[in-house]
Amino acid sequence: MFNNKVKIILASLIAVLIIGGGVWQLTKLPAPxxxxxxxxxxxDEDGEQLRxxxxxxxxxxxxxxxxxxxxxxxxxxxxxxxxxxxxxxxxxxxxxxxxxxxxxxxxxxxxxxxxxxxxxxxxxxxxxxxxxxxxxxxxxxxxxxxxxxxxxxxxxxxxxxxxxxxxxxxxxxxxxxxxxxxxxxxxxxxxxxxxxxxxxxxxxxxxxxxxxxxxxxxxxxxxxxxxxxxxxxxxxxxxEEIPQGEQAFDLAAPHLARRLNNKYKQDVIKTTINKDLQQQSTQIVQKYMQKLQQQGVNNCAVLIADTKTGQVKSYIGSNDYFDHQHSGKIDGVQMKRSSGSILKPFLYAGAMDQGLIIPPSKIEDIPNSYGAYSPYNADNDFAGVVTARKALVNSLNAPAVSLLDQYGVQEFYNLLEEAGITTLFRDAEAYGLPLALGGAEIKVWDIAALYRGLGNYGHFSGLEVMQSEDKLFTTVDQAQQLITPGAAYLTLDIIDDLKRPGADYFWRNYSSQYRIAWKTGTSYGNRDAWAVGTSPEWTIAVWVGNFNGQENQKISGLNAAAPLFFELFNSLDKDYYQDFFAKPKDDLEEIKVSAQTGYRLSDKIMEQDLADLTTAVVPKNAKPLRYSPYEEIVYTNQAQTREVCSRCWERDDLTKSLEVVYPPQVVAYLSKRGNNVYTTLPHRADCPTVTNNNPIEFIYPQQDSIISIPRGSNGNYQKVTFKVAHSGQNSKLFWYLDQQYLGTTKGSHQKLMLPASGEHQLHVVDGAGYHREIDFYVKK
CATH class of the missing domain: 1.10.3810.10 (Biosynthetic peptidoglycan transglycosylase-like)
Structure with missing residues (x-):
């Protein structure tokens, strides 16, 4: 009997445990x-919703x-x-x-x-x-x-x-x-x-x-x-009325938000964007682009960053995210576009650090041929020589390519890549000298990072758009001082001189106007218009064009991008007490340079006290500025009709002077503009050391040039102007093409010709027997 009771109790307990366990398992809460x-x-930066x-x-x-x-x-x-x-x-x-x-x-x-x-x-x-x-x-x-x-x-x-x-x-x-x-x-x-x-x-x-x-x-x-x-x-x-439906969420910086959502799997993505500034700049862009769209220019991209921190405050991938007809959902900030000439300031800054130039240094502004590459200025005009400041302010192509040839394509390529350019998919040699004039593609994001680095006194660390350690879109692994603060400041000071467009042209007349160092660029074929700049507080990059790459003569940096650039800049809050970058006094020093050419003069020249000197500011931590390639001590007879040397001069008939001796091609352009240029004198004929210094130089074309002859508006092939420089005054040249006599020129040596397609040889000779010849190739 006892055993049966025990069994019943045990069975009941087991049943309770089983039922209880089943209930416990059945009522288990989900995890999570x-x-x-x-x-x-x-x-955004304050927790306000963007998307x-x-x-x-x-x-x-x-x-x-x-x-x-x-x-x-x-x-x-x-x-x-x-x-x-x-x-x-x-x-x-x-x-x-x-x-x-x-x-x-x-x-x-x-x-x-x-x-x-x-x-x-x-x-x-x-x-x-x-x-x-x-x-x-x-x-x-x-x-x-x-x-x-x-x-x-x-x-x-x-x-x-x-x-x-x-x-x-x-x-x-x-x-x-x-x-x-x-x-x-x-x-x-x-x-x-x-x-x-x-x-x-x-x-x-x-x-x-x-x-x-x-x-x-x-x-x-x-x-x-x-x-x-x-x-x-x-x-x-x-x-209160019952709502009649749903309201849409705010949509600010939609391109950026979409990109972040695709990359980061997290509930809340915190950015550095300022929502108020984002909405304000978007309204400005949309209103501005309504006018341009009437002229067939349909797309725009803008980036605004804090210069001091590198934090992006406004990110506009296109002027209308919902414009399906013109691919509005494309993120123009990350799109690769031809850079035009917006990379030039970095070339000049790098050249200053290498001691090649300072702002007052003279650079040759002539049409040169570098193999098959012959860069021309936008207006097809040349001055002979210009200061580095003027060359950059006027965005001249010929001086920039000449400077890049001296600086080195590989060195410039390395500078751009280390500073954060992510779109250089070819090696330096493949880009060649056109790298300075738009030969490379670039993103709005990358160019904004570059100019922000310049505005950060040459200290490059990329941009940030996340409130975290993750630097999205950027390949700059760590902050680098790639340009000395002195060279960065001098470059900023140069491009602050650029003339503003339209009504802002006379901006310096108004004390309320703030300064900004900026640069425009226009790609070949008028496909891309750029305006990029930096101030102590803001860095702005503007691209205007068509996402489909359509050409349009209305697309130019000055006419299409710059007005929007300044409208955005003028809308931003600014520090009244800091209108421009402060001089980095510890990184600048004054030296004596030639007042004529803006270069240092050799000790030999300085010892003879012949130079006209002036004071110039140079980057203190850059390489020493090079000696002038143009100044020479010239010994002549007192009548200054013949050059002499120690083997032929007469002590009683001797004078010496410091002259700026430019190459014949430069002299030709300077003389054309009415400049008083030193012209090389013939050496004393009976001197035993007379050399055969050839006074003839080809300006265009040059050896092994490839000439593409275009058709004119009437459909006919256009004649090409061949140019030669002679250092002598009133010189006379005799011209021969493929051994066929063409005629003579005197003083100014130019000839219009229309050679047939194929290889040719041009030969010129002067009255003293000096001659030169070049080979070139014509394509029609």
Whole structure:
């Protein structure tokens, strides 16, 4: 008998344990309670929304936040859903009793007695509405109460409750229905959100609006009866209209937001963008581009960064994200486009660091041929020589290519790559000398980073657009001092002299106008217009053109990009007390240079006290400025009709002077402009050391040139001007093409010719027997 009782007890205990274990397993809470599947929210530097993306289920559901829950919403929800929420343990016995009585009277389930905690259990894992499932929810509610605080449970409910359509959570609902943060909800709006999850598929702002209004007003009446709100507040809240649909989220910096969302899998992406500045600059761009689009120029991209920090504050990938006709969703900030001449300042800065030039140094401005490459200035005019300052201010091509030839293509290539250019996909040799004139493609992002580095006194560290260590889009591994502060400042000072377009041309007449170092560029064929610049506070890069690469004569840096550049610059806040970059006094020093050529003079010249000197500022930490390639001490007879030397001079008939001796090609252009240029004199004929210094130089073409002959507007091939320089005054030259005599020239040596396609030899000879010849090739 005893054994049977023991067996029954043991069997009962085992049964209880099995049932209890089954119930415990059946009521186990999901882990995690809710899947980590929320909308990605891209925000600006202050947490303001730039763009919100749907989650993987195509739902609007904001990631949970730690900020305080709205008091009005808490009150409305607890009064409507669970008035004893703060006193029960997950299940409200009074509500359960009331529900049982109501259900028995109705003969069906009409009241579920679900607490907010039970609803969290149901939201975590959807279940059919059955008695068994209701019991499971009750047990799960008890388990939730043991694990979470009341505030945490309420937060779980509000963050995941359904609010109609694909809207989940109170944050998304407040913005989609009312266009505001939940903290700013009125009593009427909070009450509407409180009643909405009760049956969101049947009653919501897009369907059943009258029933929804009735439910909301009942809740407001209840709040008034309980003294939570007064009569006036209740009446005003009930008078509020039910929203008629959903409102769109803000959309600022859409190209950037999309790119970040594709790269980073996180709920909230914090950027350095300033939303107000982003919206302001976008409006300026859109208004400006409406005018250009009438001229067939359809696309634009802009980047604005803080010069000191490198943080991007405005990112405009295109002027109209929704302009499908003109590919508005293309991100122009990351698009590779021809650089035009916007890289020239970095060449001049690098050349200063190498000691090749300083701003007053004279550079040759003549048409030279470098093999098959013959760069011309934009206006096809040449001055002979110009200062480095003037060459850069006027963006002259011939001096820039001459300077790059001296500086070295590989060295310039390395400088650009180390500074952050990411688009150099060929080696330096493949780019060659055109690298300085638009031969390379570049991104708006990269060029903004370069100019910001120049504005940071040659210290290059790239740009930032994330509030994290991740430097998106940038290949600069670490900050590098690639240009000395002195050379950077002198370059900035030069390009500050550029003339502003349009009404801003006389900008220096107005003390309120701020200075900015800037540069324009236009690609070959008028496909790309650039305006890029930097001030102590702001770095701005503007590209204007057509994403499809269509040519348009209206597309030029000065006419298309610069006006927008300055409109943006003028709209930015600025420091009244710092209108331009401060001189880096520790990185600049004064030296004596030639007043004629802007170079140092050799000790031999300085010892003879013949030089006309002036003071110039140079980068202190750069290589020493080179000696002048032009100044020479010239010994002549006193009548200055013959040069002499120590083997032929007569002591009583001797004078010496320091002369600027330019090459014959340079002399030809200077003389053409009426400049008083020293002309080489013939050496004393009976001198035993007379050399055969040839006074003849070809200007165009040069040895092994390839000449492409274009057709004129009438369809006929155009004649080519062949040019030769002779250092002698009133010299006479005899011309021969392929051994056929062509005639003579005197003083100015030019001939119009139309050679046939193929190889040719041009031969010229002067009256003294000096001669030169070159070979060239003609293509028609």
């Amino acid at each position: 309670l809710f899947p980590d599947d929320y909308s990605t929210v891209v925000v 919100v993306f749907l989650n993987s289920q195509e739902q609007w559901i904001f990631p949970p936040q730690d900020k305080e829950l709205p008091a009005k919403l808490i009150t409305a929800v607890t009064q409507f859903e669970d008035k004893r929420f703060y006193s029960h343990w997950g299940v409200d016995p009074l509500a359960v009793g009331r529900a049982i009585v109501q259900d028995l009277r109705a003969g069906k389930i009409v009241s579920g007695a679900s607490t907010i905690t039970m609803q969290v259990a149901r939201l975590a894992k959807e279940k059919d509405r059955t008695v068994v499932n209701k019991l499971i929810e009750m047990i799960q509610a008890l388990r939730l109460e043991m694990k979470y605080s009341k505030e945490e449970i309420l937060r779980l409910y509000l963050n995941h409750a359904p609010y109609g359509g694909n809207i989940k959570g109170y944050q998304a609902a407040a913005q989609r229905y009312f266009g505001k943060e939940a903290a700013d909800l009125t009593w009427g709006q909070a009450s509407l959100l409180a009643v909405l999850p009760n049956s969101p598929s049947l009653i919501n702002p897009t369907r059943g609006r009258e029933k929804l209004k009735t439910k909301r007003n009942r809740l407001l009446d209840k709040l008034q009866r309980k003294g939570i709100i007064d009569e006036t507040t209740c009446q005003l809240a009930q008078a």
